[in-house]
Amino acid sequence: MDAVWLARLQFSLTVMFHFLFPPISIGLGFLVFLLETARWRTGRDVYRRASDFWLKLFAINFAVGVATGIVMEFEFGTNWAGYSRFVGDIFGAPLAAEGVFAFFLESGFLGLLLLGRKRISSFVRWFAAAMVSLGTVLSAFWILVANSWMQTPDGYRVEGGRALLTDFGAAVFNPSTLPRFAHTLSASLCMGAFLMAGICSWLYLKGRGSDAARVSLRLAVVAAFAGCAFVFVSGDRHARQVAHTQQAKFAAMEGLYSTQKGAPLILFSLPPTQQGPREGPEIVITNLTSALAFGNFQAPIRGLQDFPADQWPPVAVTFLSFHNMVIVGNLMALVALAGLVLLLARKLETARWWQRVAIAAVPLPMIAIQLGWTTAEVGRQPWIVYGLLRTKDAVSKVVAAPAILFSIILFSAIYLCLGGLWLFLLGREIAHGPDIGTRPDAAGEDRHVA
Amino acid sequence: MSLEVAWFLLVGVLIAGYAILDGFDLGAGMLHLFVARGDGERRQIVNAIGPVWDGNEVWLLTGGGALFAAFPRVYATVFSGLYLALMLVVTALILRAVSLEFRGRLDSPGWRRGWDVVFAVSSFLPSLLFGVAVGNIVRGLPLDAEGEFAGTFVGLLNPFALVTGLFSVAMFLTQGAAWLQLKTGGVVRERVLSAGRAAWTAWVVLYVALTAFSRVAAPRSWEAPPVPAWLAPLLFLGAAAATRAMWGRGARSTAFLFSSAAVAMAVATLGAAIFPNLVPALGDPARSLTVGNASSSPLTLRVMLIVALAGMPIVLGYTAFIYSRFAGPVALDEHSY
Numbered sequence: 188m189d190a191v192w193l194a195r196l197q198f199s200l201t202v203m204f205h206f207l208f209p210p211i212s213i214g215l216g217f218l219v220f221l222l223e224t225a226r227w228r229t230g231r232d233v234y235r236r237a238s239d240f241w242l243k244l245f246a247i248n249f250a251v252g253v254a255t256g257i258v259m260e261f262e263f264g265t266n267w268a269g270y271s272r273f274v275g276d277i278f279g280a281p282l283a284a285e286g287v288f289a290f291f292l293e294s295g296f297l298g299l300l301l302l303g304r305k306r307i308s309s310f311v312r313w314f315a316a317a318m319v320s321l322g323t324v325l326s327a328f329w330i331l332v333a334n335s336w337m338q339t340p341d342g343y344r345v346e347g348g349r350a351l352l353t354d355f356g357a358a359v360f361n362p363s364t365l366p367r368f369a370h371t372l373s374a375s376l377c378m379g380a381f382l383m384a385g386i387c388s389w390l391y392l393k394g395r396g397s398d399a400a401r402v403s404l405r406l407a408v409v410a411a412f413a414g415c416a417f418v419f420v421s422g423d424r425h426a427r428q429v430a431h432t433q434q435a436k437f438a439a440m441e442g443l444y445s446t447q448k449g450a451p452l453i454l455f456s457l458p459p460t461q462q463g464p465r466e467g468p469e470i471v472i473t474n475l476t477s478a479l480a481f482g483n484f485q486a487p488i489r490g491l492q493d494f495p496a497d498q499w500p501p502v503a504v505t506f507l508s509f510h511n512m513v514i515v516g517n518l519m520a521l522v523a524l525a526g527l528v529l530l531l532a533r534k535l536e537t538a539r540w541w542q543r544v545a546i547a548a549v550p551l552p553m554i555a556i557q558l559g560w561t562t563a564e565v566g567r568q569p570w571i572v573y574g575l576l577r578t579k580d581a582v583s584k585v586v587a588a589p590a591i592l593f594s595i596i597l598f599s600a601i602y603l604c605l606g607g608l609w610l611f612l613l614g615r616e617i618a619h620g621p622d623i624g625t626r627p628d629a630a631g632e633d634r635h636v637a
Numbered sequence: 638m639s640l641e642v643a644w645f646l647l648v649g650v651l652i653a654g655y656a657i658l659d660g661f662d663l664g665a666g667m668l669h670l671f672v673a674r675g676d677g678e679r680r681q682i683v684n685a686i687g688p689v690w691d692g693n694e695v696w697l698l699t700g701g702g703a704l705f706a707a708f709p710r711v712y713a714t715v716f717s718g719l720y721l722a723l724m725l726v727v728t729a730l731i732l733r734a735v736s737l738e739f740r741g742r743l744d745s746p747g748w749r750r751g752w753d754v755v756f757a758v759s760s761f762l763p764s765l766l767f768g769v770a771v772g773n774i775v776r777g778l779p780l781d782a783e784g785e786f787a788g789t790f791v792g793l794l795n796p797f798a799l800v801t802g803l804f805s806v807a808m809f810l811t812q813g814a815a816w817l818q819l820k821t822g823g824v825v826r827e828r829v830l831s832a833g834r835a836a837w838t839a840w841v842v843l844y845v846a847l848t849a850f851s852r853v854a855a856p857r858s859w860e861a862p863p864v865p866a867w868l869a870p871l872l873f874l875g876a877a878a879a880t881r882a883m884w885g886r887g888a889r890s891t892a893f894l895f896s897s898a899a900v901a902m903a904v905a906t907l908g909a910a911i912f913p914n915l916v917p918a919l920g921d922p923a924r925s926l927t928v929g930n931a932s933s934s935p936l937t938l939r940v941m942l943i944v945a946l947a948g949m950p951i952v953l954g955y956t957a958f959i960y961s962r963f964a965g966p967v968a969l970d971e972h973s974y
Binding site: 246250251254255258261263266268269271272274275276278279280283284285286288292294295296297298299301302305306352353585586590593594605608612615 | 717720
């Protein structure tokens with residue numbers, strides 16, 4: 188096994204595991220902020236109990252997210268020293284900005300919110316929740332700035348084997364930053380909302396639907412629907428951006444080999460290969476890819492054959508992850524839409540079939556997010572910085588394969604335990620529910636509900 | 638002052654901030670097995686750092702990001718060169734984070750004792766390894782003509798680096814004891830004080846020993862100091878002596894400020910020893926990574942300076958507010974760890 192392959196394996200393992208948690212933090216953090224706003228404005232105790240409950244889950248999730256995120260901050264230097272030397276002038280800045288503007292904010296105010304609730308006023312509590320949510324959003328922004336620059340680099344020149352910054356604004360707001368920021372935030376909102384909806388549904392099915400579960404469930408259904416709507420709008424915008432700025436990646440996503448006017452949309456086919464499309468049953472809609480990508484049914488789209496074979500991404504993985512993400516996204520939209528209809532018909536709390544579906548749907552956003560990132564990152568190959576630096580030229584030359592293998596085994600073992608503990612502790616808190624174990628304590632009550 | 642030198646100082650400030658703040662967390666983690674008995678006393682220690690440790694660790698992440706942004710060649714060389722050591726540090730930091738967060742979630746004594754041990758070990762390991770890394774940097778890393786690390790993992794475990802590792806353990810133990818004296822009471826505080834005195838003695842003795850050792854092991858650190866060579870050691874010894882004196886008078890808050898100042902001066906000693914290098918090369922000085930040849934472009938340094946000067950005062954402001962909410966000895970309530 189060569190060091191490049193192992194380094195890629197290690198990065199995908201650590202980053203995919205890490206990114207199970209931040210979408211929950213972003214989505215749930217925002218929903219807690221909404222509940223806190225309701226609590227602060229109305230003073231009703233049900234919002235406090237709901238917010239307290241979701242904060243407990245948030246805290247467990249946040250801890251694992253932070254713990255696994257530490258690895259990422261160092262991994263560019265440990266495993267990708269060639270990359271770090273090439274892009275350091277540009278890539279380091281958003282990482283540092285993420286620390287200054289996001290990590291301090293979320294970790295500082297989360298500590299206050301979790302452990303200092305008795306020491307702060309109702310307003311400060313709301314403010315702390317707002318800052319935690321803002322911190323998660325800013326964190327997403329800066330890390331997406333960094334990653335988007337790898338996809339669509341801008342505001343730089345290459346000199347002496349290094350990319351040098353020429354325009355900070357152009358590097359930050361490179362062509363893919365905002366579409367991907369919007370898409371990531373809306374997917375994260377879905378994640379938080381589906382998690383909340385699933386947990387509330389479970390409480391209802393267990394006959395423990397209380398007022399705190401009810402307000403949470405309603406909020407979650409509305410947020411899930413809004414999240415799905417944003418996911419579609421931002422996903423469309425993002426795909427059009429890829430079609431314009433990363434044409435080989437787009438061709439692999441859509442499974443298009445020959446350059447053609449009026450390119451079809453492949454809804455279903457056997458996975459394509461590095462050699463060409465695979466013969467077999469398929470469902471296609473003529474001209475639709477051209478129409479979606481360029482707003483014109485006859486727009487020409489470059490196929491993979493227009494690019495040298497050594498600049499193709501792994502076609503099957505890119506195609507499959509993209510198509511399956513879209514399928515899962517559509518399933519999510521169906522679940523959310525059904526929930527919204529039931530909510531409007533005032534049948535949400537009694538529709539046991541939907542509640543069962545909602546529990547089963549909790550992993551869907553997580554799956555879609557992982558598939559989407561697989562599309563983004565595998566589709567970028569063979570480049571680590573699109574068109575500028577190849578992944579194989581970016582690894583640390585001084586780190587030998589056995590050392591990487593050792594750390595892969597180490598992290599796999601730890602992550603397996605962490606994942607298990609995360610599920611176990613979340614499960615325990617969920618089983619406690621929002622209304623068991625909350626002691627109405629007079630001192631806290633007066634201050635919070637004033 | 639040139640931008641490169643300003644960033645040398647700023648990275649130093651971030652490292653000092655980390656050493657002062659997460660230093661007391663790491664110290665508390667190492668101390669707690671020895672100064673606290675039973676779950677109630679343990680919870681005093683855990684909650685003494687509970688609301689703030691995560692924010693303190695952000696200093697490390699931000700320091701790493703700032704090093705990447707300002708001196709990418711240093712980030713690349715040091716992090717890939719010290720690969721195994723850093724993987725162990727990261728592993729320990731992961732375990733430390735979850736041990737703090739998960740310890741209190743179950744009411745079982747076995748569960749809590751298990752996490753207590755994990756917490757102590759995972760606080761000790763980074764304390765030691767940070768010191769070993771710094772010792773190696775002061776001594777100089779073996780670098781090839783491209784500025785890549787050309788040594789081995791075993792080579793990093795040289796006597797000078799190991800003594801630096803012990804120094805940093807003693808430093809964080811002292812800093813942890815200084816913090817815990819503000820946050821604990823009764824018998825726990827008495828135990829913390831006597832542990833702190835022992836750690837303080839080791840810290841000061843190791844500082845003097847390291848300084849002497851460096852004449853032999855890192856002679857280049859004595860050449861062309863940017864400030865008079867006696868300045869940082871004098872300030873360090875003064876702050877350390879004041880810490881001890883304030884403990885004697887029971888002025889615990891002042892003592893913590895002095896021990897924090899001493900930690901900052903220890904970092905300043907490091908900076909003075911290596912400047913203008915960030916990574917001196919062992920053997921051939923021409924291969925060293927310096928503020929001049931390892932830094933980012935002036936535009937990046939300027940943009941980052943604006944980010945730092947705009948962002949850090951805000952960070953310090955709300956961090957001070959958050960600390961003020963938790964001032965005084967730990968009071969456990971139902972939201973505590």
